[in-house]
Amino acid sequence: MMSNTEPPSPRGFPIIGHLHLVTDMPHHSFARLAERLGPVVLLRLGRVPTIIISSARHAGLVLKTHDHVFASRPQLVAAQYLSFGCSDVTFSRYGPYWRQARKICVSELLSHKRVNSFRLVRSEEMNRMLTHLSSSGSDDPVDMSKVFFTLANDILCRVAFGRRFIKKEGQNRHLTGVLTEAQELFGGFCAGDFYPEWQYWVDWVTGFKKRLEKNLEDLREVCEEIIQEHVERSTDRISSTNGEDFVDVLLRVQQREDLEVPITDDNLKALVLDMFVAGTDTTSAVLEWTMTELVRHPRVMKKAQEEVRKIVGSSGKVDESHLQHLHYMKAVVKETMRLHPPVPLLVPRESMEDCVLDGYEIPAKTRVLINSYAIGRDPKSWDDPLNYDPERFENHNMDFKDQDFKFLPFGGGRRGCPGYAFGLATMELALALLLYHFDWELPQGVGADDVNLDEIFGLATRKKTPLILVPTANKDYKF
Template identity: 45%
Template sequence: MTNNIISRVALGRKYDEVNKSGMNAKAIIEKLLSLLGTFNIGDYIPWLEWVNRITGLDTKVDKVAKELDIFLESVFEEHIIRNTKGEYHAGEAKDFVDVLLEIQNGKETGFSLQRDSLKALLVDSFAAGTDTTHTALEWTMTELLRHPRAMETLQNEVRGLVQGKAEIKEDDLGNMQYLKAAIKESLRLHPPIPLLIPRESIKDVKLLGYHIPAKTQVIINAWSIGRDLLLWENPEEFRPERFLNSDIDVKGLNFELIPFGGGRRGCPGSTFAIMVNELALARIVHKFNFALPKEEE
């Protein structure tokens, strides 16, 4: 589902079929995500990076990279042809590729963008957004199934606010405070990336009495922060109510809750990810009832 959503937003359609070259875009993305989750010893011990050649990891990465490059090139060519022929209808929303091509062809940025840079931006969208988004949704549903009262409270809120509507729209989400609280609580307990993307210190610094030399890799444990007894009352409990009267958000300004990181290097797609999760969860609990089998409760 999340792969299809990102495909439609970024590429204009789902691309889940086999194309003229016999390539299946969905399968390529799945292979990419699988490789990104593979343990790479060179990331932690650089002088052992040669091990990847023996295990075959480098070969697999090169193969998927070539397949992905061919696919993305075909996507760009398809959009260029559509633009040239004027096949877009009036009022039709532009996708991310259209925007990137406009930036590449325009002079507003003051710098040039090569095709490889545009492809890299698209790869980032899929790599960072597909797996993390559906992981967050799965954990939220898991916790709600384990806590029937929370599920009931959420369903009552959603169904009460959209009474009489066949489908929930993005505009309906604004007043769903328990929905937002449930997602925040799930992200606190189960951040999609427990150890945030590593950073590197640019100079020597002293922090809380510790000396951190320049070029030191720094890894932030978002999972541990979300379960810290000094920051949270009963941190192991799934209790969305803790966020109902709280200003704590996931935008990176409240350091006790940073599933998307923070600052200039925080996740640029966090707003999109939250919106997708809110809308998907609202529609699911609006239409369906869920419960664990009796013996598993």
């Protein structure tokens, strides 16, 4: 029997409901709301009932106890366009297609064997990054935010599409530019997500729908060119499955006769774009925040650097096999993702049926946002939660898939991020290389307390101002 008890809700207004509470930093405003009203809050965002979850215990109820109820996604306007009818893994509705798509991603695109097969790609792009940093003058400041985005972009381009994409002079339509626009649109505000019955004319007036349609046209065109290149490419260039990029894999899987749901060309585009878009911003954001916290905490920087240099030794070459021994460095990454989760509200979920959540009645078609930012800073779950202290992870072997739901950098449940192993391989190797080969300082006149920690909320939450650092190649650990 349903309880007829709604979660607590602040006072709203006609028509807009609680949209006035959605600031440019919604995870911050929702966290403050939870402090006042509790860990489960009901908001009416326009016409859409939305539950905000802000505690580890209640996150566990959504992601484990009632995972089968909250396993679907709302059909957001941007995803309907840019994911080709929400046919990627991230935004597709729960059902046979999603189960098949996720299985393909887990077993074919993101398996341990496949992640290892891209070691050479990661190594080559990391070396490109190190060469760029080494070529700068010893006192020259470097925009590390740009360095990290370029690194993640180039790795994902090669893994997904088979090559780096460099814009040529006079070229109007270019994959990187098209994908950057798609990322901005995914992270932008769309009135149609809150007023479904009004979406067409409202988004036309704001120009959002026009941007979506233009970007979809460009995505379709550049993707079709890439797919055609792969189809025409001689099969003898792929000596084994280890030589395949994501497009190759999906073209091969598309021909299988055992598929429960056929994979169309648009589905293929959605799946490969999903891997790219989901990986680029989040990977670069984690690296950006990690280096930000390290330069703000010299003690932590020194300890992490000493560990990497001790494990790698004087060989001069950081290898992925070293990563399993870098326990403190891994703790640094975890602590960074606790304080600066790349996707602080995770990806929205939607209830598929009526449910009672800790005594509260949650109707079907209710949107659910899990505030991992608030959970990571909850004093009920963490001692001194605002203090940057990697030792809390070094002393407690908490995995990225935390069973207590206190730590959710990659989400959880059946809709958790399937690509976390791939992302971690890039983040950890890049960080180890930077700590091994270089010493790091802030620009002259900038102190640790001067580093700007303001955020930009989007597809991934990044620093508002670029991270400018001065790398100095260490003579004992030169690249």
